[in-house]
Amino acid sequence: MFRYVAWVYLKYFFIIAFALSFLFAGLDYLQNAGKLDGFNIKVLYLFYKGSYALDLLFPLTLVFAMIVTKILLIRSNALLSFYALGYSKKQVLFPFIAVSSLLTLLYIGMHFTSFVDADLSAKNLLHGKKGSEIKRNLFVKYNDTFVYIGRLVPEKRAAEDIRIYRIDRGEVRQIVYGERALFDGRKWIVKEATILRKPTPKGLGGEGYSVEKKPEITTLEGFKPKILTSVFEGKRYYTIQAAWDAMKLLMSQGLETLKVRNLFYQMVVTPFFAIFLVVIFFLSIPPYARSANLLWLSFVLTGTTLFVWGLLYFLFRIGRSGVILPELGTVLIVSLLGLAALYSFLFKTNRL
Known part of the structure; x- marks a missing residue:
């Protein structure tokens, strides 16, 4: 039966x-x-x-x-x-x-x-867009850091013209410049990084700004590129895993999770x-x-x-x-x- x-x-x-x-x-x-x-x-x-x-x-x-x-x-x-x-x-x-x-x-x-992206893929074909999207001029907050990315390619886990501003007590304490950065699955690796540090405390005759150059540095652990573009650009297409990661990211930043939920x-x-x-x-x-x-x-x-x-x-x-x-x-x-x-x-x- x-x-x-x-x-x-x-x-x-x-x-x-x-x-x-x-x-x-x-x-x-x-x-x-x-x-x-x-x-x-x-x-x-x-x-x-x-x-x-x-x-x-x-x-x-x-x-x-x-x-x-x-x-x-x-x-x-x-x-x-x-x-x-x-x-x-x-x-x-x-x-x-x-x-x-x-x-x-x-x-x-x-x-x-990527089954969830079927409608988006169809629309891209209809409008003659390529499947690999490039995001430009992103400016987002992550923990105690503000991040500017001039050009982001989520599929390649790569970013160009990246600037990282670290904030402490309402003031910028450190700025990291990089022409190129890669995401290794856990953290970002900024290539040819320039690190500018602001003195604390500030005062006449004290230590001035310091500039340091490094071949590469690791930073922004857990700052995933696909979640980055999805959350902060209001994307409507998520996988279940991406939606879950997006909720955790938004909650960690004290932001509203209603749409992702x-x-x-x-x-x-x-x-x-x-x-x-x-x-x-x-x-x-x-x-x-x-x-x-x-x-x-x-x-x-x-x-x-x-x-x-x-x-x-x-x-x-x-x-x-x-x-x-x-x-x-x-x-x-x-x-x-x-x-x-x-x-x-x-x-x-x-x-x-």
């Missing part, structure tokens, strides 16, 4: 996922095909848009596939056969929970990769609403075809799924502008769905 139900569910999941992603990408391609030059660029654009559509519609597909699968099991009398053979509702529901949970974890895991919850918490809806809807659909109008019921459940997904996406969008706390939006809604799924599982699985 488990293998049969899991296979049918997986089959319809892949069919629906491909259909929705292809429709989304195809409609977008028809609107923008004239702006794309070259066959390879068009194929890449379709691929990136299809990946973005899959990212957007993946949770919906899990729920739609469950609805289709259960309706099929009812119409073919397979569901009644399982119950007649002694399988309980919990046992028949288990393949749906197992498969949807596994796919959801896979979906979340994909957000540790909102995106982090969108990638880690929101996908679980699909599993909860799978449980609730499965236990809401009667096992007998004559007990309800299955066509009407599937229409209502599909509409409810779209409404919940739309509500969560709406809360995510307004959360990006800081209008609402993500804990009172996305996290609250998903938690309520989780409680509703738990209630359904505890009180509806013991009766047909």
Whole structure:
């Protein structure tokens, strides 16, 4: 029973996922095909848009596939056969929970990769931009230091024209100049560094400014280039790891983390609403075809799924502008769905 139900569910999941992603990408391609030059660029654009559509519609597909699968099991009398053979509702529901949970974890895991940048990559192709972005004239604060970077290439972990101002008690005590700097994964290595130190205390006849030149120095430990550009330029695309690092960086600087938390919850918490809806809807659909109008019921459940997904996406969008706390939006809604799924599982699985 488990293998049969899991296979049918997986089959319809892949069919629906491909259909929705292809429709989304195809409609977008028809609107923008004239702006794309070259066959390879068009194929890449379709691929990136299809990946973005899959990212957007993946949770919906899990729920739609469950609805289709259960309706099929009812119409073919397979569901009644399982119950007649002694399988309980919990046992028949288990393949749906197992498969949807596994796919959801896979979906979340994909957000540790550059999969999240698919929409940005498509836009870059559309506007003729190169994949490797260069940031210019960044000025940011990090701990007791202000950093100016004339030119930053995050993909190469390199910076040019870097200046580091160390502050103590409201005054600049040291300035480090460097034409080039590299990030080794933990800290920055400034090449051909010039260090200017300000005397303390200042006074007539005292020590003056000192200038020291070194082949290289290490500084700014933990100041990651991708997090740097993401956080301080308001980037909308993060991996889960990058979002987590960004939150730690912002908290360490005493800065607001609301927007990054909102995106982090969108990638880690929101996908679980699909599993909860799978449980609730499965236990809401009667096992007998004559007990309800299955066509009407599937229409209502599909509409409810779209409404919940739309509500969560709406809360995510307004959360990006800081209008609402993500804990009172996305996290609250998903938690309520989780409680509703738990209630359904505890009180509806013991009766047909």
